[in-house]
Amino acid sequence: MLRGEVEPIILMTELIKQKKELEKILSKYGVKEPEEIERKIERGEIPEHPSYEDFLSALAFKQNIAELKKSIEKFLREI
Structure with missing residues (x-):
């Protein structure tokens, strides 16, 4: 896999991780924001x-x- 192909995978993985952590906190308090x-x-x-x-x-x-x-x-616009 080329370096340029790895970056979006890393970004998406981190996005999913951050969203899961946010959802964990929000659900703890029964809120949406x-x-x-x-x-x-x-x-x-x-x-x-x-x-x-x-x-x-x-x-x-x-x-x-x-x-x-x-x-x-930004990455998607560049491809």
């Missing part, structure tokens, strides 16, 4: 610890997913 975790904390529905750390992790996964999608789209 990370921001909903923060709102639950603010309303006192869930304890701040470790929920806030999970919220921050979920935000990071969401951002990583967006960046990976952009990289994959």
Whole structure:
């Protein structure tokens, strides 16, 4: 396999991994978006610890997913 062919496979693998981690956190709190975790904390529905750390992790996964999608789209436009 050529170097250029490996990159999209790595990107897709990482995208899947990040999405699974995000889904794990979101399902833990029964929400669809990370921001909903923060709102639950603010309303006192869930304890701040470790929920806030999970919220921050979920935000990071969401951002990583967006960046990976952009990289994959860029690669696809180039082929």
